Amino acid sequence: MKVALLELxxxxxxxxxxxxxxxxxxxxxxxxxxxxxxxYNGFTGALRAQPGALLSYAADAKxxxxxxxxxxxxxxxxxxxxxxxxxxxxxxxxxxxxxxxQTTEASVALFGYQRAPRGVPAPPEKTGQVYADTxxxxxxxxxxxxxxxxxxxxPVSVVGWVSDTDFLLQGGLWGTIDTWRxxxxxxxxxxxxxxxxxxVLTVSTAAGANPARVAAAIDVATxxxxxxxxxxxxxxxxxxxxxxxxxxxxxxxxxxxVAALVVALxxxxxxxxxxxMYAVFKAVGASSGQLFGQVVLQAVVIAVVSFVLGALxxxxxxxxxxxxxxxxxxxxxxIEVAVGLVIMSTLGSAVSLRRVVRIDxxxxxx
Amino acid sequence: MxxxxxxxxxxPVRFGLLAGAxxxxxxxxxxxxxxxxxxxxxxxxxxxxxxxxxxxxSSEARNNLEASVLSPEIAAKVAAVPGVGQVGPLGExxxxxxxxxxxxxxxxxxxxAGKPGQPTKLIGGRLATVPGEGVASxxxxxxxxxDTVTTAAGGSPVTIVGLTGQSQFNxxxxxxxxxxxxxxxxxxxxxxxxxxxPSAVAxxxxxxxxxxxxxxxxxxxxxQVTALARSDAVANAxxxxxxQGSFALLxxxxxxxxxxxTGFFFLxxxxxxxxxxxxxxxxxxxxxxLVRGLLQQVVLVLGVALLVAVGLLVLATxxxxxxxxxxxxxxxxxxSTVVVVGLSxxxxxxxxxxxxxxxxxxxxxxxxxxxxx
Numbered sequence: 001m002k003v004a005l006l007e008l009x010x011x012x013x014x015x016x017x018x019x020x021x022x023x024x025x026x027x028x029x030x031x032x033x034x035x036x037x038x039x040y041n042g043f044t045g046a047l048r049a050q051p052g053a054l055l056s057y058a059a060d061a062k063x064x065x066x067x068x069x070x071x072x073x074x075x076x077x078x079x080x081x082x083x084x085x086x087x088x089x090x091x092x093x094x095x096x097x098x099x100x101x102q103t104t105e106a107s108v109a110l111f112g113y114q115r116a117p118r119g120v121p122a123p124p125e126k127t128g129q130v131y132a133d134t135x136x137x138x139x140x141x142x143x144x145x146x147x148x149x150x151x152x153x154x155p156v157s158v159v160g161w162v163s164d165t166d167f168l169l170q171g172g173l174w175g176t177i178d179t180w181r182x183x184x185x186x187x188x189x190x191x192x193x194x195x196x197x198x199x200v201l202t203v204s205t206a207a208g209a210n211p212a213r214v215a216a217a218i219d220v221a222t223x224x225x226x227x228x229x230x231x232x233x234x235x236x237x238x239x240x241x242x243x244x245x246x247x248x249x250x251x252x253x254x255x256x257x258v259a260a261l262v263v264a265l266x267x268x269x270x271x272x273x274x275x276x277m278y279a280v281f282k283a284v285g286a287s288s289g290q291l292f293g294q295v296v297l298q299a300v301v302i303a304v305v306s307f308v309l310g311a312l313x314x315x316x317x318x319x320x321x322x323x324x325x326x327x328x329x330x331x332x333x334x335i336e337v338a339v340g341l342v343i344m345s346t347l348g349s350a351v352s353l354r355r356v357v358r359i360d361x362x363x364x365x366x
Numbered sequence: 367m368x369x370x371x372x373x374x375x376x377x378p379v380r381f382g383l384l385a386g387a388x389x390x391x392x393x394x395x396x397x398x399x400x401x402x403x404x405x406x407x408x409x410x411x412x413x414x415x416x417x418x419x420x421x422x423x424s425s426e427a428r429n430n431l432e433a434s435v436l437s438p439e440i441a442a443k444v445a446a447v448p449g450v451g452q453v454g455p456l457g458e459x460x461x462x463x464x465x466x467x468x469x470x471x472x473x474x475x476x477x478x479a480g481k482p483g484q485p486t487k488l489i490g491g492r493l494a495t496v497p498g499e500g501v502a503s504x505x506x507x508x509x510x511x512x513d514t515v516t517t518a519a520g521g522s523p524v525t526i527v528g529l530t531g532q533s534q535f536n537x538x539x540x541x542x543x544x545x546x547x548x549x550x551x552x553x554x555x556x557x558x559x560x561x562x563x564p565s566a567v568a569x570x571x572x573x574x575x576x577x578x579x580x581x582x583x584x585x586x587x588x589x590q591v592t593a594l595a596r597s598d599a600v601a602n603a604x605x606x607x608x609x610q611g612s613f614a615l616l617x618x619x620x621x622x623x624x625x626x627x628t629g630f631f632f633l634x635x636x637x638x639x640x641x642x643x644x645x646x647x648x649x650x651x652x653x654x655x656l657v658r659g660l661l662q663q664v665v666l667v668l669g670v671a672l673l674v675a676v677g678l679l680v681l682a683t684x685x686x687x688x689x690x691x692x693x694x695x696x697x698x699x700x701x702s703t704v705v706v707v708g709l710s711x712x713x714x715x716x717x718x719x720x721x722x723x724x725x726x727x728x729x730x731x732x733x734x735x736x737x738x739x
Contacts, residue, residue, distance in 0.1 A: 021626070028619075060462045060518035062471055067462065069556060094433060096426030105426055151424045151435055151590065188435060190459075190552050190559040197558065251616055258623050265630035272637050 004294035008301055015298070018266040019306050025259045026310020026341060029252060031317060033333040036248040038326030039169070042135070043244075044235045046109065046167035049117035052086065052204035053211040056218060056228040063227065063237040065092055065167075065199050072196030074222050081221045083209035088115030089177070089198025093184045093191065094170050098148040099140050106139035109167040110149060110156070112180025115202055120162045123176045130179065132158045136171035138323035147173070150187025168238070169326065203228065256344050263299055263348030271295065271352040275359055282361035292356045299349035303342045369646075370659035374666060384631050385667045388710075389674025391624045395617055395702050396679045402613040403695040405537070408505070409609070410600045411487075412475060412535035412542075418456065418482035418568025419577040421599040422584060425592045429602040431458050432536070434565045440590050444567050447587045449580045451572040454481025455564030457548040460538065461555050462518045465508050469518055472508075473535040476548020482568035485542045491528030497547045501528035503540040505691040515541070517554040524551075532691075536605075569593075617702070624706050629713025632664060636717040643721060648729035653722045660721055664714050668707055 008015065047055070047065075056078055061068035070078075070089070079087045090113040096105040110130070116122050120131060132141055141147065146157045156175060165172035177198075185192040193199070205214045215228040229237070236242060271278070278291050311334060318327055374381045407414075413421065413431070422444050427434030436444075436455075445453045457476035462469050477483030479495045491511045494500050502509035509515065513526045524543055534540045543551070549562040571580040577595035584593035594602060601607075636643070643656055676699075683692040 028615075032615075060469065062462055062469065064460070064471075067460070067555070069558070096428055096433070098426075105428060107428060151426055151437065151440075185560070190435075190562045191556060192558055192560055193556075194558045247612065251612075251619070254616075254619065258619065258626075261623065262626065265626070265634070269630065269634055269637060272634060 004297045005301070008298060014270075015302055018262060018302055019309070021262045021266075022259060022302060022306030022341070022345070023309045023313060025255055025262070026307050026337065027313035027317065029255050029259075029337045029341070030311060030314035030329065030334065031327070032248060032252050032255065033337060034314070034318065034327045034329045035325075036245065036252075037330055037333060038328040039244060039248075040241070041164060041328060042166045042169045042326040043238055043241055044167075045133070045164045046092070046111060046117070046172050047231065047235045047238065049119060049165050050090070050202045050231060051088070051115050051117060052202040053230060054203040054205065054215050054218070054228050055231055055234045056201040056203055056222075056226045057199075057234075059219075059225055059227045061227070063229065063234060064239075066094065066191070068199045069193055070198055070201055070226065071194070074225050075196070075198070075201060077222045078201055078203065078218050078226065081214065081218050083206050083214040083217065084203055085206040085209075086115065086204040088113070088202050089200070090114065090202065091177075091180050091184070091193065091199035092167060093150075093180065093188055094168065095150045095183070095187055097139075097173075098153060100145050100147075102140040104139065106136055106141060106147070107170040108136070108147070108149065108173050109170040110173045110175065110180055110183055111165075111167075112175055112177040114177060114198075117165065117174075120165060120174050121160065123174075124159055124179075127176055127178045127182065128156055129159045130156045130173040130175040131160045131162045132174075133165045133172035134161050134163045135166050136173075139171070141171075149183055152186045154183045154186050156183070201226075256340050259341060260344035260348040263302070263345045264351040267295055267299060267349045267352045268355065271355045275355075276363070278356060278359045279361055279364040282359060283364040288357045288359075291359075292353050295349050295352050295356065296346055299345040300342055303345035304338075307338045307341050370662045371666075374663060381663070381667060382670075384628075385670035386674060388624055388628055388667060389671035389678070391620060391627065392671055392675035392702075392706055393678040393682075395620045395624070395706060396675050396699060397682055398613055398616055398620065399698045399702050400679065400683060400692055400694055402610070402617075403698055404692045405609060405613075406606060407532055407693075408534045408537040408691070409605055410535070410603045411532040412473070412485070412503075412540050413596065413603060414600050415485060415487045415530070415533045416456075416475075416477070416482075416568065416596075417484045417486055418454070418570060419596050420569040420571065420581050420584070420593055421456070421596060422567040422569060422588075422591050422593045423565075425590055427592070428604075429592060429594065429599065430604045431456075431565050431599075432460070432604075435563050436565070436567060436591070437563055440588065441564060441567050443588045444569070444584055444591060444593070447580075447584050449572055449575040449583050450569055451575075452482050452570040454478045454483050454568050455545050456483040456566045456568045457545060457552070457562065458535065458565045459548075459552060459555075460536070461551060463515045463541070463551075464518055464520060465513065465515045465539075468508075470508055471538055472515075473538040473540045474548060474551055475535065475540060475542050476545040476551075476564075477542065477568060478545045482570045485528075485530040485533050487531045487533050489529050489531045491526075493528055494542060494544050494547070497544050497550065498524055499527045499543070500524040500547065501530055501542040502526050503534045504529040504531055505534055505539075508539045509541070517551060519554070522547075522550050522554045567591075621702075621706055621709055625709035625713035628664065628667070628710040629716065632660065632714045632717040633720070636660070636720050640720075640724065644724050644726060644729045647724050647726035653724070656721050656724075657718050660714065660717060661711075664711065668710055672703060672707075 058068040097108045218228040423434040463472045552562045581593040
């Protein structure tokens with residue numbers, strides 16, 4: 001083992017090609033993971049924050065918030081279902097917002113809500129007041145600003161901040177039902193909804209009630225007018241979420257595979273070059289296991305060093321990326337990448353096992 | 367040359383496996399390339415293949431047709447800009463429609479009959495001329511000529527009178543109807559709707575005016591809108607650049623892997639053969655001869671790999687069930703081939719360098735040849 005570490009210390013440049021490749025791959029893995037997390041949170045924050053275990057959509061909306069409409073009569077039917085404890089309506093409209101002093105419009109999702117989502121205070125006192133998601137700071141939004149929404153430039157003023165409440169990558173704005181309804185009617189006259197009609201209902205179930213059974217009971221009680229699903233199902237049903245996750249995971253898996261490939265090819269090359277040296281080691285009593293252990297140890301050290309340098313590279317890239325890009329680094333993702341890299345490097349180095357075992361000590365004297 | 371080809375003939379499994387592995391990787395590049403062009407076509411085909419050469423959105427829509435709404439007053443201001451030839455409203459909305467008894471999400475596009483915004487890739491039937499008629503995208507296979515689709519509740523029937531190719535929007539089945547039909551469908555989906563405004567205005571410039579110039583004039587004359595030439599509207603549509611970016615990353619990764627695999631493989635071969643190559647140099651073989659042999663092997667391996675990749679691509683596009691109409695783009699394929707071959711040759715540069723620096727004198731140091739090390 002000492003020899004392996006000594007070689008790493010005395011001849012570090014010998015390992016440079018593998019380290020450079022792995023540093024780049026680590027940076028790529030961390031940035032891809034950060035983008036995936038940022039995109040997921042930016043897409044789903046508003047739904048993940050909703051109170052209650054269930055969400056009720058109009059059955060023909062196919063779980064699209066903006067296409068769903070649930071009238072007052074249907075809401076009353078939902079409220080009467082056994083196992084339902086609390087019901088509240090909400091709605092959203094996706095718009096462009098003019099920010100004071102900025103030339104670039106911000107993309108916003110204005111929500112009107114009855115029941116406060118996680119981390120969002122009770123609805124503001126006045127119509128026209130909103131809590132803004134902190135992601136909108138990237139567009140230059142400040143507390144006290146008046147934002148002008150939609151083609152008619154309807155004004156709303158920012159009275160506070162909330163976080164992780166974005167929807168479909170548009171910055172969350174949270175106001176009263178009246179604020180939402182007024183802006184909706186002005187900016188999207190074809191989407192306007194009658195008083196008492198909401199897009200989606202949040203449903204909390206009574207203690208001990210089975211959410212799946214309550215959901216089924218709601219849809220029966222409304223005569224099939226609603227499609228009630230768990231919050232997590234609703235989140236996963238947002239357009240593109242599953243595809244986005246599978247695409248990014250495919251890229252990440254491929255990158256891990258490439259890392260293993262790079263390490264494997266590198267150590268095959270290294271082993272070929274060291275055949276003579278390994279033969280001498282074997283001739284003086286070293287076992288194949290000991291020699292292979294050295295290869296694995298070097299692969300692990302290379303992976304760890306590459307991860308550290310790659311993480312620094314990813315942080316450097318992250319610091320120069322525009323704040324509007326949904327890049328979110330997390331400790332969990334970093335640990336996942338570090339562990340994955342060490343495993344793939346170990347597996348990659350294991351390809352050299354056969355060559356190490358086949359080395360004949362007799363070649364040391366031939 | 368003789369030695370290079372003879373070595374391949376003597377070790378067909380080794381070189382065959384490499385060609386197969388590289389072929390698979392190149393196939394990945396080709397397939398991703400095909401997937402990308404098909405995906406982009408499904409995202410924006412409806413914009414690309416409609417008759418308006420300039421599209422005018424509300425400025426707050428940020429180039430997104432689905433997020434755009436234009437009031438009749440603003441549409442009238444656009445129509446009055448000098449250089450505008452023909453102009454027509456263009457409505458777009460995703461709706462749940464009932465087709466063949468199934469509820470499906472459909473991108474419905476409404477344009478006035480005879481005005482800009484009509485689909486241009488008709489592959490069967492005719493354009494919709496009166497309310498209640500529609501032209502459907504053929505790719506989704508959800509519609510056939512003569513079919514009737516309705517709202518989810520069963521109202522506002524639309525009869526399919528034509529089919530288009532390469533005209534999907536947002537990777538959804540797409541239905542082109544008259545603007546009156548569009549209004550009817552919108553109101554059926556939301557009876558509370560007070561009015562239905564167009565999402566955008568489609569424009570054909572007057573004779574002699576280029577679309578880009580007209581777009582500039584409209585932007586200058588009407589500050590509430592963003593006018594884009596059709597090609598710019600397609601390039602700036604939401605999702606297009608992020609999709610291109612994601613795929614570019616994937617493609618770059620795959621190409622680098624091909625170059626790495628090829629480079630490392632030939633480097634390993636070169637290291638293994640160093641003794642033999644030293645002997646060849648000692649008996650008079652010039653370095654250029656050995657390098658030519660190496661490059662010949664690389665080109666042969668890549669050639670076979672490309673054949674494997676193209677064969678797999680043809681097979682995959684025929685049988686893959688991606689939900690997208692896959693079509694091979696020969697231009698993209700040629701570009702990918704040039705990049706892959708170029709980078710692979712770069713990948714073997716280190717092997718070439720090692721071959722060139724072989725010193726024939728080392729042959730006499732080999733104990734097996736009677737030398738003293």
